[in-house]
Amino acid sequence: PDSLPEGLDFHPAFLDRAEQEALLLDIRDVVAAAPLYTPEMPRSGKPLSVRMTNCGRLGWLTDRQRGYRYQETHPVTGKAWPAIPRKLLDIWQSVGGCDRPPEACLVNYYGPDAKMGLHQDRDETDLSAPVLSISLGDSCLFRVGGFERNAPTRSFRLESGDVLVLGGESRLRFHGVDRIYPGTSTLLKSEGRINLTLRRVTP
Numbered sequence: 001p002d003s004l005p006e007g008l009d010f011h012p013a014f015l016d017r018a019e020q021e022a023l024l025l026d027i028r029d030v031v032a033a034a035p036l037y038t039p040e041m042p043r044s045g046k047p048l049s050v051r052m053t054n055c056g057r058l059g060w061l062t063d064r065q066r067g068y069r070y071q072e073t074h075p076v077t078g079k080a081w082p083a084i085p086r087k088l089l090d091i092w093q094s095v096g097g098c099d100r101p102p103e104a105c106l107v108n109y110y111g112p113d114a115k116m117g118l119h120q121d122r123d124e125t126d127l128s129a130p131v132l133s134i135s136l137g138d139s140c141l142f143r144v145g146g147f148e149r150n151a152p153t154r155s156f157r158l159e160s161g162d163v164l165v166l167g168g169e170s171r172l173r174f175h176g177v178d179r180i181y182p183g184t185s186t187l188l189k190s191e192g193r194i195n196l197t198l199r200r201v202t203p
């Protein structure tokens with residue numbers, strides 16, 4: 001396979017099965033306090049196929065009226081986001097390579113037919129900090145490109161327990177999730193994939 005672009009630090013099977021199960025219990029608590037909701041595209045209001053929630057001081061969201069942004073409260077309940085579980089802070093400490101703690105953890109839930117189009121992550125004021133991604137449940141086909149939408153892309157699979165750290169110039173690469181491979185993991189009680197994305201938002 002092709003080597004990954006500079007700035008992508010891939011840790012396959014970083015979490016063993018017991019660690020994935022323990023982390024999943026923490027995420028179930030987060031979702032109990034801050035339910036998954038369906039985000040909408042700015043202006044069109046078209047629903048995303050991925051359902052989302054957050055933990056941490058700030059959460060990323062999008063809706064028709066106000067578009068992409070970070071805010072301190074859940075868009076449906078109006079409550080503050082729950083705290084980031086300690087296990088996630090520990091993972092950030094050990095492989096994130098950033099001395100300050102993450103401020104936001106986006107929880108993405110992909111059902112068997114969900115996907116995420118090619119995009120850049122640029123809603124954070126601090127683009128120097130890395131982004132750390134953890135995959136749980138079914139595998140997906142992930143795609144990473146260059147710094148313009150039409151640049152060539154490379155695809156690879158992300159599997160349950162994999163950790164990906166995006167730093168340096170790669171922080172602004174286009175990326176997306178082309179498809180889920182339903183039934184490739186027994187971690188979740190049903191089909192689907194959870195991705196946790198830890199970020200700093202403010203300088």
Ligand code: MD3
Nearest residue numbers: 108131133166170171172173175195197
């Ligand atoms: C590569 N999520 O929430 S995380 C997102 O699997 C998002 O749910 C995907 O993209 C998911 O914004 C991918 C991995 C990721 C995150 C940021 C990146 C890959 C990246 C930034 C640059 C290049």
Ligand code: FE
Nearest residue numbers: 119120121175
């Ligand atoms: Fe992204």
